[in-house]
Amino acid sequence: MSVETTAPRQTPAEAPPPARFGRVNVFQRFAAWAGFDTRLMGMVAALAVIWVGFHLQTGLFLTPRNLWNLMVQSSVVGVMVGGMVLVIVARQIDLSVGSVLGFVGMVMAFMQVQVFPLEVWWNPLATILIGLSLGALIGAFHGYVVAYLEVPSFIVTLGSLLAFRGGAWLVTSGRTMAPLDTTYQIFGGGINGSIGATWSWVGGLAAIVILVWYFVSSRARRRKYGFTVRPLWGEFLVIAINVGFVAGFVQLMNSYPFPGTTVPRGLPVPVLMMLGLGILMSTVLRSTRFWRYVFAIGGNPEAARFSGIPTRRITLVVFVIMGVLAAIAGIIATARLNAGTNSAGELAELSVIAAAVIGGTSLSGGVGSIPGAMIGAVLMESLRNGMVLMDLPSALQNVVQGAVLVLAVWLDVVYQRYRRR
Amino acid sequence: MERQPLVEMRSIYKAFGGVHALEDVTVDLYAGEVVGLVGHNGAGKSTLIKILSGVYGADSGRIFIDGQEVTIRNPRDARGHGIETIYQNLALADNLDAPANIFLGREIMRGISLNEDAMEAESRKVLNRLRISVPSLRESVLNLSGGQRQAVAIGRAIYFNARILIMDEPTAALGPQEARQVGELIKQLKGQGLGIFLISHDIHDVFDHADRISVLKTGRLVGTVRTAEVTKDDVLTMIIAGTLPGKTQGNAAVAGG
Numbered sequence: 259m260s261v262e263t264t265a266p267r268q269t270p271a272e273a274p275p276p277a278r279f280g281r282v283n284v285f286q287r288f289a290a291w292a293g294f295d296t297r298l299m300g301m302v303a304a305l306a307v308i309w310v311g312f313h314l315q316t317g318l319f320l321t322p323r324n325l326w327n328l329m330v331q332s333s334v335v336g337v338m339v340g341g342m343v344l345v346i347v348a349r350q351i352d353l354s355v356g357s358v359l360g361f362v363g364m365v366m367a368f369m370q371v372q373v374f375p376l377e378v379w380w381n382p383l384a385t386i387l388i389g390l391s392l393g394a395l396i397g398a399f400h401g402y403v404v405a406y407l408e409v410p411s412f413i414v415t416l417g418s419l420l421a422f423r424g425g426a427w428l429v430t431s432g433r434t435m436a437p438l439d440t441t442y443q444i445f446g447g448g449i450n451g452s453i454g455a456t457w458s459w460v461g462g463l464a465a466i467v468i469l470v471w472y473f474v475s476s477r478a479r480r481r482k483y484g485f486t487v488r489p490l491w492g493e494f495l496v497i498a499i500n501v502g503f504v505a506g507f508v509q510l511m512n513s514y515p516f517p518g519t520t521v522p523r524g525l526p527v528p529v530l531m532m533l534g535l536g537i538l539m540s541t542v543l544r545s546t547r548f549w550r551y552v553f554a555i556g557g558n559p560e561a562a563r564f565s566g567i568p569t570r571r572i573t574l575v576v577f578v579i580m581g582v583l584a585a586i587a588g589i590i591a592t593a594r595l596n597a598g599t600n601s602a603g604e605l606a607e608l609s610v611i612a613a614a615v616i617g618g619t620s621l622s623g624g625v626g627s628i629p630g631a632m633i634g635a636v637l638m639e640s641l642r643n644g645m646v647l648m649d650l651p652s653a654l655q656n657v658v659q660g661a662v663l664v665l666a667v668w669l670d671v672v673y674q675r676y677r678r679r
Numbered sequence: 680m681e682r683q684p685l686v687e688m689r690s691i692y693k694a695f696g697g698v699h700a701l702e703d704v705t706v707d708l709y710a711g712e713v714v715g716l717v718g719h720n721g722a723g724k725s726t727l728i729k730i731l732s733g734v735y736g737a738d739s740g741r742i743f744i745d746g747q748e749v750t751i752r753n754p755r756d757a758r759g760h761g762i763e764t765i766y767q768n769l770a771l772a773d774n775l776d777a778p779a780n781i782f783l784g785r786e787i788m789r790g791i792s793l794n795e796d797a798m799e800a801e802s803r804k805v806l807n808r809l810r811i812s813v814p815s816l817r818e819s820v821l822n823l824s825g826g827q828r829q830a831v832a833i834g835r836a837i838y839f840n841a842r843i844l845i846m847d848e849p850t851a852a853l854g855p856q857e858a859r860q861v862g863e864l865i866k867q868l869k870g871q872g873l874g875i876f877l878i879s880h881d882i883h884d885v886f887d888h889a890d891r892i893s894v895l896k897t898g899r900l901v902g903t904v905r906t907a908e909v910t911k912d913d914v915l916t917m918i919i920a921g922t923l924p925g926k927t928q929g930n931a932a933v934a935g936g
Contacts, residue, residue: 483800545792550775554783557772564734564770565784566755624774 312644359603367598397581401574446593556624691740715889763836826857
């Protein structure tokens with residue numbers, strides 16, 4: 259990817275990075291050339307180790323059924339983690355996402371069961387609209403208090419962590435709201451919550467077409483500006499890897515049948531939502547001014563302000579996005595459980611923050627990627643899933659998850675120090 | 680210089696709380712000229728230029744550009760008048776690449792999308808114009824040398840056809856060779872008709888580049904002198920004692936107080 263200019267570097271003292279990557283130079287260069295993110299590749303490798311490890315322990319991990327379920331389980335955290343990346347990149351934190359998920363989910367379940375008639379077409383639509391608006395409103399509130407009233411986000415959202423958990427209880431005085439609308443349950447990935455083999459392949463092929471178009475058009479554009487491009491065979495290799503990944507994933511999701519039949523389930527709706535949001539954020543949103551400004555604020559808030567960036571407004575929008583994503587996660591969580599409970603999403607903030615950090619989001623701000631964080635979400639969920647398969651008690655699971663969070667942040671600190679020498 | 684000044688800041692006052700940061704300070708700047716602003720820490724140099732670049736508002740005083748009175752409420756207004764600032768701490772976002780920094784706040788768009796390729800191509804042009812090589816434009820500026828980072832900051836100013844450049848300690852963070860490069864850049868920009876306010880602690884630096892020198896002490900203007908007509912000792916006396924040497928410039932402001 260790098261573009262060499264013709265003039266030589268000035269002095270050896272200021273020769274930039276290569277020296278520090280001395281030992282892995284060839285690998286680094288290959289990765290840069292192929293457009294691969296080395297950190298992302300490292301995570302995929304870590305994920306593979308975890309998967310194989312659990313499979314060797316249990317014999318159950320690497321089965322279509324478990325991987326299908328793992329993806330559905332990952333979707334609650336996976337939907338939220340993109341928002342958390344933006345929040346952390348902008349040098350903020352949101353500790354309230356689990357409670358907001360629980361509160362919004364409870365309000366939606368209450369409206370659906372107690373207020374609106376069940377099984378009419380507009381019921382799920384209305385409850386979802388209410389949920390999304392509520393999420394946006396809560397996010398806007400957080401953003402306003404953080405950006406305009408200048409209360410540290412750690413405190414604001416710590417307060418909300420407690421307040422909205424209480425709120426979730428207060429909606430129904432702790433009563434569980436069930437059962438929910440049948441159409442609404444589609445979002446949970448249950449028995450009616452996947453799109454079948456045919457539509458899965460249609461979706462997969464559409465993704466492949468878009469991928470190929472993206473690689474071809476960006477190559478053409480780089481050509482037009484006279485930038486260096488990869489050799490043609492390299493381009494083919496990169497496209498083939500990407501296409502193979504998409505096709506393999508669809509095939510895997512199509513390998514898990516409905517109980518007692520051979521009819522494949524196909525892609526689960528919550529997984530589609532997670533992937534859809536992830537792709538939307540890492541392509542469309544990523545190419546906007548907004549995205550650039552979030553990163554600029556994270557990199558140097560003063561520089562952002564001096565450049566005329568409306569830093570407060572950007573921060574507010576970041577929290578609104580986080581709130582809406584927590585609401586969407588609330589839809590998935592309640593639909594999956596087919597019930598609204600006041601404990602939904604408890605400790606989810608931990609998994610979400612851990613997923614973001616494992617995915618390469620730096621707590622010092624300015625650095626983070628959505629694909630990395632999504633893999634981080636799958637990684638966190640793999641740990642939980644594998645420990646359940648191993649029959650570990652939930653208390654021990656919490657110990658491991660807490661330890662992984664601290665370990666991930668420590669690794670990030672080491673990585674940052676290494677980068678800065 | 681009988682022409683109209685490019686910038687005139689007249690009787691600027693600014694207080695922070697009860698502390699008078701600036702009292703009745705008047706400076707001016709012509710096209711193709713470098714004016715050095717010198718003084719101790721806390722003399723008011725940075726406050727003065729932050730008022731011109733829109734970071735602070737003045738409590739009172741007037742600013743003229745090409746003889747027209749202007750109001751500068753924020754950095755955007757300042758940029759609208761062709762005023763660009765290169766801050767002491769460079770004001771670069773370390774995590775972004777050079778094109779992102781050069782175009783920060785003024786991105787080239789294609790619909791709702793950033794036109795990264797166009798910005799990269801334009802960045803390369805502007806850096807070539809500065810005769811500074813940056814090996815990889817897609818790398819975050821964190822990995823660039825001090826001189827290269829300074830070039831990015833300057834490139835950002837001149838790309839948008841700045842007419843008035845404010846440089847706050849442009850060489851403070853640089854090695855001798857890089858400082859020389861920046862010196863070359865200043866000459867080059869001056870030759871292109873820009874007016875430059877140069878703020879520096881380093882009296883030698885100022886003597887090398889400035890045509891005139893304005894000295895501030897505890898928020899007041901001691902005076903403005905032509906570099907060719909004074910010695911370094913004269914200027915040092917102004918900085919330390921706050922008194923003018925015998926031979927001030929005719930149209931210079933009188934010592935405050």
